[in-house]
Amino acid sequence: MTITGYIIFILGSFISLLNFYLSFVRYPIYRLCGGTKENYKWVSGIPVFGSVFVLIGIFILFHIKWVLVSGIIIGLLDTAGIHWCIGTLVYYSLFKKNNEG
Numbered sequence: 001m002t003i004t005g006y007i008i009f010i011l012g013s014f015i016s017l018l019n020f021y022l023s024f025v026r027y028p029i030y031r032l033c034g035g036t037k038e039n040y041k042w043v044s045g046i047p048v049f050g051s052v053f054v055l056i057g058i059f060i061l062f063h064i065k066w067v068l069v070s071g072i073i074i075g076l077l078d079t080a081g082i083h084w085c086i087g088t089l090v091y092y093s094l095f096k097k098n099n100e101g
Contacts, residue, residue: 009057
């Protein structure tokens, strides 16, 4: 069960960090390498799976402290997770006004 937990945790961590990279890191690197804003193609991450796999890995490997700590941090960084979706919906409902004319 421990090996399965590590595999699930590592897969979830990879997906979560890939989502973070695609959301925040890829564009600045593209611009630093001379790319233009007009030519940039936004790419979507893999929704939900990263956070879910990290959470399952944490539950399987709950007795290993570094898995718990790194799993929480990586899970929070997953920009395609449920918590980011809820946070974005709350943010837009509270702070963004519709253009009602």
